[in-house]
Amino acid sequence: MADTALFDYACRLGDDSLILGQRLSEWCGHAPMLEVDLSLANVGLDLIGQATHFLKLAGEAEGKGRDEDKLAFHRDVLDFKNCLLVEQPNGDFAQTIARQFLFSNWQELLLRELCKSTNATVAAVAQKAVKEVAYHARLANEWMVRLGDGTAESRDRLVNGLDWMWRFSDELFEADAAIEPLIASGVACDARKLRPEWDVRIARVLKDATLERPKARRATVGGRKGHHSEHLGHLLTEMQFLQRAYPDAKW
Amino acid sequence: MSKNNTASSSEAVGQKIWPLWEVFIRAKNGLSHRHAGSVHAADAKMALEAARDTYTRRMEGVSLWVVPSAAIVASDPGDAAELFEPAADKVYRHPTFYVIPENIKNI
Numbered sequence: 001m002a003d004t005a006l007f008d009y010a011c012r013l014g015d016d017s018l019i020l021g022q023r024l025s026e027w028c029g030h031a032p033m034l035e036v037d038l039s040l041a042n043v044g045l046d047l048i049g050q051a052t053h054f055l056k057l058a059g060e061a062e063g064k065g066r067d068e069d070k071l072a073f074h075r076d077v078l079d080f081k082n083c084l085l086v087e088q089p090n091g092d093f094a095q096t097i098a099r100q101f102l103f104s105n106w107q108e109l110l111l112r113e114l115c116k117s118t119n120a121t122v123a124a125v126a127q128k129a130v131k132e133v134a135y136h137a138r139l140a141n142e143w144m145v146r147l148g149d150g151t152a153e154s155r156d157r158l159v160n161g162l163d164w165m166w167r168f169s170d171e172l173f174e175a176d177a178a179i180e181p182l183i184a185s186g187v188a189c190d191a192r193k194l195r196p197e198w199d200v201r202i203a204r205v206l207k208d209a210t211l212e213r214p215k216a217r218r219a220t221v222g223g224r225k226g227h228h229s230e231h232l233g234h235l236l237t238e239m240q241f242l243q244r245a246y247p248d249a250k251w
Numbered sequence: 252m253s254k255n256n257t258a259s260s261s262e263a264v265g266q267k268i269w270p271l272w273e274v275f276i277r278a279k280n281g282l283s284h285r286h287a288g289s290v291h292a293a294d295a296k297m298a299l300e301a302a303r304d305t306y307t308r309r310m311e312g313v314s315l316w317v318v319p320s321a322a323i324v325a326s327d328p329g330d331a332a333e334l335f336e337p338a339a340d341k342v343y344r345h346p347t348f349y350v351i352p353e354n355i356k357n358i
Contacts, residue, residue, distance in 0.1 A: 033269070035290050035301035042304050139300055146293060 005182050006061035006119070008081065011071070012179075012224060013114075013122075014054030015082035018072055019232070020103060021047030022239050026090055036093070039139060043100070046132040053125040073243035077233045078226040085168035087223070087232040094154060095161030097143045102165055104136040105201045106172045109194045118186035141205045148209025155211075163214050170219030173198075178224075271320040272298040274305070276312035282357060284316050292317075 024044030031037035055068035066074075085103055090096045111133055114126035147154040173195045175183060182188035206213055222228070242249060269291040275284035287306045292298035298317040307315065326334060338344070 033291055035292065035305055038308075039301065039304040042308065135303075142296060142300065146297065 002063040003061040005179060006187065007058050009179050009182050009188050010054050010058035010061055010122075011079075012081040012083075014051045014058055014068075014071070015080050016086050016103075016107070017047040017054065018051035019080070019082045019235065020086035020099075021045070021051060022235060023086065023088075023090055023099075024096075027096065032093055040096070043136050043139070046129075046136065050125065050129045050132070053121075053128075057121050057125070069243075073240045074247075077228055077236055080223075080226060080228065080232060080236070082223055082228075082232075083168065083171050084220055084223040084229055085165060085171065087229060087235060088165060088168065089231055091161055091164070092157050094147050094157035095164060097140055097147060098158060098161035098165045100136065100140040101144050101162075101205065102169050102172075102202070104133055104140050105205075106169075106194065106198055108133045108137045109197055109201075110189055110191065113189035113194070116186075117188070122187060137201075144205050144211075145209045148206075148211045158209075159211065162211070166214040167217050167220050171221040171223060174221060174224065176224065269293050272302070272317040273320050273323060274298075274302040275316040275318070276306060277314035278312050280313060284314065287311070289320060290317070295319075 021044045024040050024047065027040040028037065028044075031040055051072065052068050055071045059066045059068060059071055085099060088095075088099055090099075108130065111126045111130040114122055115130060117123040117126065144158070147158040149155075173191050175190050175192050179188050183190045203213065270293075271289050272292055272295075273289050274287045276287045277284045287302075290298055290301040290305055292301045295317060299315060302315050302317050306312075
């Protein structure tokens with residue numbers, strides 16, 4: 001039987017990882033140093049692996065025979081449920097790190113809670129992924145300090161990148177009617193409850209990086225409903241090109 | 252560049268060159284760390300993360316060391332004759348007269 005709430009929730013989890021993984025893969029071959037190139041690609045691959053598991057679960061919950069590849073490559077932009085933060089362009093390396101910093105610290109807290117999910121698949125994926133994401137957060141946090149407390153140029157770039165990404169952070173802590181039943185049944189995590197610990201973590205790293213917390217601005221939201229920035233369409237055009245041109249191609 | 256192995260080296264930063272670090276990996280508990288290669292990184296902590304990302308992606312190990320490359324003192328290849336050749340004819344120093352049981356690994 002179709003479980004539309006679980007389908008929606010698993011798409012949110014999977015799409016966050018998928019889209020950010022795709023974004024990070026854009027750095028492949030372009031990062032400032034070989035070591036950085038590898039580390040960004042590693043993070044991207046971890047995320048795409050998570051997306052595979054969550055989208056497979058989504059397909060099963062939907063019960064219409066769509067697997068993870070169908071969901072990744074044959075959905076159009078309005079059907080993607082990722083948060084707006086992950087679809088933001090890479091910008092420069094500092095902007096990429098600012099995005100990773102905000103996201104990974106949130107995702108680690110989220111997955112830690114999802115390890116206790118009453119849905120066995122969600123819990124199992126979370127238990128595997130939480131170790132990967134703990135490292136992503138650590139890597140991003142270290143880079144925040146190196147760039148923020150680095151040269152005048154690295155600091156300027158990071159301040160600008162963080163200022164852009166910050167407006168998308170409130171969306172991470174939303175909970176809406178669509179997933180309330182899942183929160184009640186212990187399948188989903190109430191993201192609103194993650195905010196205090198996230199704020200503490202963010203503040204600690206910003207302090208080490210000698211940076212101010214960016215000014216609060218009106219939050220930009222809508223990703224969970226499929227209302228995306230124009231950037232996502234361009235990303236999908238590239239990511240889905242092969243499957244659009246040669247549907248169900250195999251190699 | 253070999254003189255600059257800390258993040259505070261303004262010369263290295265100014266040249267946009269990060270110092271080099273040698274990476275050692277312990278494959279499993281009980282074995283010694285072995286040299287795997289090297290990475291560029293601005294400081295020790297980042298060197299450890301670069302080493303993790305570069306050399307342990309396929310479950311190569313359980314422990315990592317990074318050492319500033321500049322801290323390694325190497326023998327001079329030109330001294331090889333006096334350092335190493337005298338050992339060549341001292342076959343009695345090799346424990347080759349013992350049979351090593353087949354189930355003993357890593358010797």
